[in-house]
Amino acid sequence: MKKLLIANRGEIAVRIIRTARQMGIATVVVVSEPDKDSLAARSADEAVLIGPAPATASYLNHEAVIAAALESGADAVHPGYGFLSENAAFARKVIDAGLSWVGPSPEAIEMMGNKSRAREAARDAGVPVLRGTDGPLREEDDALAIARDIGFPLAVKASAGGGGRGIRFVDTEEELLAAIEMARGEAGSVFGDPTVYMERFVPHARHVEVQVLADGEVFVHLGDRDCSMQRRSQKVIEEAPAPGLPEAVRERIRSSSVELARRCGYRGAGTVEFLYDPAAHEAAFIEMNTRLQVEHPITEAITGVDLVREQLRVAAGEGLSVTQEDITFTGHAIEVRLNAEDPSNNFFPSPGTISALQWPEGKGIRVDTGVDAGSVVAPFYDSMLAKLIVRAESRGEAIASMLAALKQVQIDGIKTTIPLHQALLARPEFAAVEHHSKFIETTPGLLEAL
């Protein structure tokens, strides 16, 4: 691999460029019209303009991205996260164009993209799954009998859905049949596939996940993360390792995630997501993300392994540089996502020009940013500007260190979610690991005080 094209923008493009440069690989980043002078464009060796602002005409345009790769002489494509990163058709086109795809096979992406097939694969690999229909709910099935067996409340989910979309919650038997009917209709019109399945619903669940790495021959995990602080199913604060997990649960989700990767002949970085029921001490499979994760830096912070470096090695056919025995865990890491949103106005997006910018510095602090002073935050894309990551000896010290770091951040010209992070990190429920994925929406007074 001599030259890498990055089919993404913002902080993740900058972060991938950093590792590629360390490995002596030249970098090309594709940019849309408003991103021509972005930090990513200025950080890469080359920037190629591929289209206007709307992502469908630029960052999601398969042909434009591949043409940019071929014309710039790149020999590999890294999709980052979001955009085309879990698009099997795009991965296939990259490979057919004679380029290396930094990610798992299109077949693996496709299988994990189908929620009922992914659930079956997980179950077969010994990954704990929620009680539910094994596979899709068929027209001829006795839905009510199956639902009684699963228990209420339950969720009816679109097989082609994911990321919190295409889900209906059912509290009672009376609501069931109408809910299935509506879910099928919605799934058909939104995802083009009316297939749905049913699953137990766990209120007050935490979100935990396992990072895996593989090269098709060696399969390892890099421990777990907790991403339970979420707002509207979007992660807000992440930490590694996941606190307060019984060792047996931790061991089971780690080893079964590796087994799932092994059975798929997985190559590259992947994340197996679980919900964890703290009352029952049970973890259950949600989905597998077949790409680099936003929160990967907290795993890097406690393992010392550069995940992008491993991804690039695997794509270049060099294999992983680590085995399971090499991977050790030191300390505790926390990440917060800094979004251009106004917490005092229901998180309304806050585009604009960043007039002044100051990042914290110090031991154990890492900043992954897509913006610098003078950057224009355009209204077209995701609102995440940057991520702040800290590592310390213990969880308590990491929380204190993050609060101190947040105090040092200065971002003028736009509103950010920093006040939300400060409020959450100071909560006794967070310190005691009593929070869950609906904590932000269900805690009275929390958002009103911002």
Place this chain on the structure above:
Amino acid sequence: MSDVISPIPGVFYRCPGPGKDPFVQVGDTVAAGQTVGIVEIMKQFTEVQSDVAGVVASFAVEDAGMVNPGDVIVTITEA
């Protein structure tokens, strides 16, 4: 005539999603409070509604066009 104004910056869409029918067409009758389009800003969608009942006279912004706060999106002939 009554103008429907975009309250926010973003991208204006005439349809609720790709491949879907437009919310309204020129010549359609609309009720007060009816949605005539959506404006997307950073993946958040805000519905834009007509304040008055009437008939859609014209669109000032094309589908997927940029809008700024205060821009006219649609003009309604009041009933």
